[in-house]
Structures are given as structure tokens and as C-alpha cells.
Amino acid sequence: MDLARYRAALRAWLDADADADTVADTGAAPTAADDLNRRVVRTRRILGRLWAADLGRWGWPERAGGLGGSPLLRAELGATLVARDLADPGVLAMIEVLAPTVIEAAPADRAAEWVPRLCSGAEVWxxxxxxxxxxxxxxxxxxxxxxxxxxxxxxxxxxxxxxxxxxxxxxxxxxxxxxxxxxxxxxxxxxxxxxxxxxxxxxxxxxxxxxxxxxxxxxxxxxxxxxxxxxxxxxxxxGGWDLAMRILPYERSTCFWHRIAYLEQRCTRLAAAAPADDRAALALGEAVGAVHTLRARSRATLHRLAAGETLGPETSVDKLLVAAAELATFDAARALLPGTVELADDPVAAVWRREYLYSRAVTVYGGTAEIQRNIVARRLLDLGPEG
Ligand SMILES: Cc1cc2nc3c(=O)[nH]c(=O)nc-3n(C[C@H](O)[C@H](O)[C@H](O)COP(=O)(O)OP(=O)(O)OC[C@H]3O[C@@H](n4cnc5c(N)ncnc54)[C@H](O)[C@@H]3O)c2cc1C
Missing domain, CATH: 2.40.110.10 (Butyryl-CoA Dehydrogenase, subunit A, domain 2)
Incomplete structure (x- = not known):
């Protein structure tokens, strides 16, 4: 299955999906807890239906219940679902990180039993x-x-x-x-x-x-x-350290592609809500530029993964660019929707507030920004040991 054919098949299936209306829900949930519950449920349901329709199985190896093919297919799947508000990038990330690790590290028969349950949304890990x-x-x-x-x-x-x-x-x-x-x-x-x-x-x-x-x-x-x-x-x-290190390529490839789809969607949403003036154009331009820079880098990383290359410390650059893009997106939202993040009570504002606050965590999870800069300095630029 090549990417263009897969993309067309996936979109056609989603466009025709009779169940979509009961699953897609872009409205604001009343509380942050409800919102998270809904995102988890929604992600699991769509993954289950796509797995049953075989579209969720592409990009995973046949020995783990998949249909084979490039990881680019999984990247495409997640990005499409996120862009349509059908799946949450954080819930997908746990699958993208843990399934490949278990496929590599578990005995083949156990991986074949466990991994489909995770990738089909039947289980959360x-x-x-x-x-x-x-x-x-x-x-x-x-x-x-x-x-x-x-x-x-x-x-x-x-x-x-x-x-x-x-x-x-x-x-x-x-x-x-x-x-x-x-x-x-x-x-x-x-x-x-x-x-x-x-x-x-x-x-x-x-x-x-x-x-x-x-x-x-x-x-x-x-x-x-x-x-x-x-x-x-x-x-x-x-050998747990070795396993933890092998997780790295997966933490920094397909799931970043899904996150980019989320950031692009938020930039679009912000463009629709922001005033049409020069200040907004400047702030939005900075955010879109940061997301696009990340996208260009991440695309190259994904293609290296798909070519079977071993990803290493250079993916710290990708992590730093994710942080820059997410912060720029939500900084722009805060600047261009005055009072929304800080004060407003309406449900749409509540989502911007939750997501703005969550965006502050991007320099911490998956390896802090300071640690990534240390890695870039020491392992990529050879600037010597930590002082
Ligand atoms: C939203 C979110 C989700 C998470 N999910 C998971 C999860 O599912 N599973 C999991 O295991 N963990 C998870 N984490 C934890 C995350 O991996 C850690 O927070 C992260 O690795 C940093 O560790 P720490 O919080 O102990 O901070 P510390 O390591 O104590 O760091 C504190 C500060 O000191 C800085 N610092 C530390 N060492 C150095 C150094 N050598 N040089 C320069 N600066 C340094 C750090 O950059 C940071 O600013 C999550 C965190 C967040 C925020």
C-alpha cells in the first residue's frame, strides 16, 4: 500500500463513515475532566472501527497483527484523525511510543497477542x-x-x-x-x-x-x-535501559507528526477567530512559521524512520522544535484573543485556556528543553562535557 492510495482510502472511509456524527465532537466539554474522558473514548472508538475495517492495521508489522507497510501510513492515519477531531494526539502518542517497543522487545507470540489490543483501542497502556x-x-x-x-x-x-x-x-x-x-x-x-x-x-x-x-x-x-x-x-x-533508549525514535517521529496536525488545526482556528489586522498577521505568522519549520524537520525524520535508519540524538532538535511551535501557537492565541485565556467563561474560551495551560508542559514531557539542549551541545555539536 503506498501513501497516496492509503490517504485516499482513509479519507473516503472517513467521509462515508455512518457513525462519524456520534463520534466527532468538536464542541467544548463542560469540564476538563469530561473533556479528557471524551477524548480518550473518542480515540478508542475510532481506532476500533478503523482496525476492524483494516485501515488501522497498515503501518504495523504483520507479526503484530498489522498489514505491514511503511510507518508513514500510521503517521498519515493519526494526523488525519487529529485534523478531523476524531482522535487525541496524546492518546495516540502512547500507542506510537509503546507498540513498536513491545514489538521489538517482547517474544513474538506475546507481541502478536498484546499489540493489536493496544493499536485497536481495545486497551490503553x-x-x-x-x-x-x-x-x-x-x-x-x-x-x-x-x-x-x-x-x-x-x-x-x-x-x-x-x-x-x-x-x-x-x-x-x-x-x-x-x-x-x-x-x-x-x-x-x-x-x-x-x-x-x-x-x-x-x-x-x-x-x-x-x-x-x-x-x-x-x-x-x-x-x-x-x-x-x-x-x-x-x-x-x-536490559531496561536499552529498551528505554530504543523508545526514543518512536517518541520523536510519528507522534510528532500527529501533534503537528493538532497545531496546524489550532492555527487555523485562531486565524478564524483573530482580528484581521497587522498585529494578528505578525503573531499568527510567527506561530505558523514555527509549526512549518517543525513540519519540515519532522517530515525528514519520518522518512529516515521509514527508510529503516536508526534515529538518535539528532531527534532532540525535533523535540525542541515541537516545544517552540506549541508555545508560539498558544502564545499567539493568548495575544490575539484578549482575556480569553485569562478571564472568559464561555466554553470555547475554556478550551483555549486548557490548551494554553497544557502547552506550557511541552518543554518538560518527553525530555526537558534543557536536557535536549545539553544533548545538542554535547552529542551533536561536540561542545564538551557538562560544566
Ligand atoms: C504532561 C506530562 C506528561 C508526562 N507523562 C509521563 C509519562 O507518561 N511517563 C513518565 O514516565 N513520565 C512522564 N512525565 C514526566 C517527564 O518525563 C518528566 O517530568 C521529565 O523527564 C523531567 O523530569 P522531572 O520532572 O523529574 O524534572 P527534573 O529532571 O527534576 O528537572 C527539573 C529541572 O531541572 C532541569 N535539569 C535537570 N537536569 C539537568 C541537567 N543535567 N542540565 C540542565 N538542566 C537540568 C530540567 O530541565 C528541569 O527544568 C510527564 C510529564 C509531563 C509534564
Whole structure:
């Protein structure tokens, strides 16, 4: 399936979709919590229908229930759904990040069983990496997985104890890709193992955290002696760091393409609402320019991914450009819709406010802007070690 044919087939299917009216809902939800619930439900439903119609299966390997083809097809799918308000880029991102990782790291028969459930929206998964004292310095994580019987090489199960935080969508999640320590703290990244944990396992408690915009998008997750079978190890035992590093290309490619579709749509919406004057043209021009710069870079990254290249530290540039574009878009909204973000009570203003506030997180999640600049300085520009 080539991209042009896929695009045409997808659009034709969506245009004819009899169910679309009950799913597409661009109106403002009464509260941030309702809004998030609706976005999760809407995304899962459309993914389920597209999977059943086979259109959701392109771009995923056949060994994981897909129909094969380039990841460009998945990029196109997500961007089209986001542009039509049929899916949320944050919910799609979790799929784009975790499904390829599990396809690479899990035994083939398990990946074939698990991945279709995620990609078809039947399940939601979350990513349990960050901890209260461990974000940028992930190698310092302390959530521990102790092998039953003492020997990690032969243990039939691990007992997990510890806490994760900022775990996006944890309260909706059926499973969690978890990083836990399986050796001494001083071994740092060499003694971390990745697991796929069922979120309804006894001993797991999820405590949603309210963000500044009122949504409860992420949560604290507590693991109190949770028994995880050894066949839930992803990749090698003590190989969790390698898995975390392999996630990187997926965090910075297809899901950025989906986010670009969201930003383009918001720029269009803003252009329709902003006054028709020079000041608006300037602010909008800056936002559209930033989004387009990101798009040009991201397109090249996607094509490298599709060509089978290994993506690496150069994707920190993509992450910095996402941050610049999202901040510019919502800075423009705040400047051009006076009082909307700060004061107005109407439902449309509430959405601009929520999204403006959420946009401030873009320099934090998925690796902070400071860390990305360090990577650019040290690994791309060879400017020497951190001072
Ligand atoms: C909306 C959102 C969703 C998230 N979802 C998830 C998720 O699903 N799963 C998950 O595991 N995590 C998630 N996170 C957590 C995210 O990955 C971390 O917040 C991020 O890695 C930063 O870690 P931290 O918050 O501990 O900040 P810290 O690492 O403590 O950093 C604090 C500040 O110090 C700066 N800093 C730290 N080290 C350096 C350095 N060496 N040089 C220069 N500056 C430095 C940072 O840039 C930052 O400004 C999410 C975060 C947000 C905001």
C-alpha cells in the first residue's frame, strides 16, 4: 500500500463513515475532566472501527497483527484523525511510543497477542518511567523488582515495590511498560529491567493528579509488592535501559507528526477567530512559521524512520522544535484573543485556556528543553562535557 492510495482510502472511509456524527465532537466539554474522558473514548472508538475495517492495521508489522507497510501510513492515519477531531494526539502518542517497543522487545507470540489490543483501542497502556526523584536522571530510579528466589536469571517472577509519577493516562490504562531496578543503585542504568505489567494486578494503586488546566491526565502509581511473572520481562533482564533508549525514535517521529496536525488545526482556528489586522498577521505568522519549520524537520525524520535508519540524538532538535511551535501557537492565541485565556467563561474560551495551560508542559514531557539542549551541545555539536 503506498501513501497516496492509503490517504485516499482513509479519507473516503472517513467521509462515508455512518457513525462519524456520534463520534466527532468538536464542541467544548463542560469540564476538563469530561473533556479528557471524551477524548480518550473518542480515540478508542475510532481506532476500533478503523482496525476492524483494516485501515488501522497498515503501518504495523504483520507479526503484530498489522498489514505491514511503511510507518508513514500510521503517521498519515493519526494526523488525519487529529485534523478531523476524531482522535487525541496524546492518546495516540502512547500507542506510537509503546507498540513498536513491545514489538521489538517482547517474544513474538506475546507481541502478536498484546499489540493489536493496544493499536485497536481495545486497551490503553501507560509508560511508568518517571519517579518523584527521578525524571531527567532516569538511571537513578528506585522502584525495585526483586526476583522471587533471589536469582534474577532463573526467577519465575519478580516482586515490584515503589512509586511512579506523572504517568500519563494511568487511570485509563490496562497495562504499563514499567522500568524497575533489578540490581544495586550504584549500577545505575546497567541494573534496570523493563516489564509489561497488568494495571489490575493486586498491589497497584493509581492516584490521578490534577494539572493546572483542571485535567487529570497523569497519575501517581504505587506498586506494593506486585507479583509480575518473569515472562513479562521486556527485552533482556537488566536490559531496561536499552529498551528505554530504543523508545526514543518512536517518541520523536510519528507522534510528532500527529501533534503537528493538532497545531496546524489550532492555527487555523485562531486565524478564524483573530482580528484581521497587522498585529494578528505578525503573531499568527510567527506561530505558523514555527509549526512549518517543525513540519519540515519532522517530515525528514519520518522518512529516515521509514527508510529503516536508526534515529538518535539528532531527534532532540525535533523535540525542541515541537516545544517552540506549541508555545508560539498558544502564545499567539493568548495575544490575539484578549482575556480569553485569562478571564472568559464561555466554553470555547475554556478550551483555549486548557490548551494554553497544557502547552506550557511541552518543554518538560518527553525530555526537558534543557536536557535536549545539553544533548545538542554535547552529542551533536561536540561542545564538551557538562560544566
Ligand atoms: C504532561 C506530562 C506528561 C508526562 N507523562 C509521563 C509519562 O507518561 N511517563 C513518565 O514516565 N513520565 C512522564 N512525565 C514526566 C517527564 O518525563 C518528566 O517530568 C521529565 O523527564 C523531567 O523530569 P522531572 O520532572 O523529574 O524534572 P527534573 O529532571 O527534576 O528537572 C527539573 C529541572 O531541572 C532541569 N535539569 C535537570 N537536569 C539537568 C541537567 N543535567 N542540565 C540542565 N538542566 C537540568 C530540567 O530541565 C528541569 O527544568 C510527564 C510529564 C509531563 C509534564
Amino acid at each position: 501507560c509508560q511508568g518511567f518517571s519517579e518523584p526523584a527521578t525524571g531527567s536522571d532516569l538511571a537513578a530510579l528506585t522502584c525495585r523488582a526483586t526476583p522471587v528466589g533471589g536469582d534474577p536469571a532463573t526467577a519465575s517472577a519478580f516482586v515490584v515495590r515503589g512509586q511512579k509519577v506523572w504517568t500519563s493516562l494511568a487511570q485509563y490504562a490496562d497495562r504499563c511498560v514499567l522500568l524497575a531496578r533489578t540490581g544495586p543503585p550504584e549500577a545505575r542504568h546497567r541494573a534496570i529491567t523493563a516489564f509489561l505489567v497488568d494495571m489490575d494486578d493486586p498491589g497497584i494503586t493509581v492516584a490521578p493528579i490534577e494539572m493546572v488546566n483542571g485535567a487529570r491526565e497523569f497519575a501517581e502509581v504505587f506498586f506494593d509488592d506486585v507479583v509480575v511473572p518473569a515472562d513479562r520481562v521486556l527485552g533482556a533482564r537488566d
